């Protein structure tokens with residue numbers, strides 16, 4: 214195996230950056246909806262500001278930690294399987310370089326190169342960095358750019374927290390009479406924005422995505438408000 218000597222920046226492809234951005238928007242959307250449902254539900258039962266603040270903050274922390282932990286586990290697992298696949302590839306390259314060269318040639322042929330050109334390309338790629346070539350062409354991964362689980366967890370935590378802050382602050386900052394309409398209005402406006410952005414980033418039709426997103430948030434707040442009001446009226 215040769216030592217990698219590539220100098221290009223590993224900022225990820227445009228597609229992978231868009232995926233990150235879209236994951237951030239969806240994480241913020243989760244933070245908005247779940248925290249809005251929580252504080253609106255508590256507001257149905259009580260107008261005690263410190264109860265609202267406690268519930269909202271607990272919801273923010275619980276949600277962002279759970280998102281971060283889930284992301285950490287899922288990315289770690291993916292990374293483990295990518296590293297296992299790279300280890301197999303490394304061993305195969307060491308033990309049967311001829312077969313691996315033939316394999317790479319065939320994979321390049323499948324992508325539309327003639328046998329002769331594919332053979333040439335496979336030889337050159339193998340001389341330069343065989344593992345990297347096999348990782349990219351055969352496994353579809355870049356061995357120098359595996360997703361870091363801590364980074365993914367941190368990004369999820371921040372995205373959820375950023376979203377959750379909106380309904381939390383909208384609920385606890387205004388005077389008691391304004392807090393519910395201000396929270397509902399700002400949450401629905403934010404859901405228009407996140408629905409629209411995630412649709413655009415995913416190249417989907419935005420109007421329907423916005424309507425679904427706003428309807429989902431409105432439903433969440435309606436249901437928790439009704440439940441909170443029933444509990445409040447029952448004096449629980």
Ligand SMILES: [Zn+2]
Pocket residue numbers: 302305313316317347351
């Ligand atoms: Zn291979």
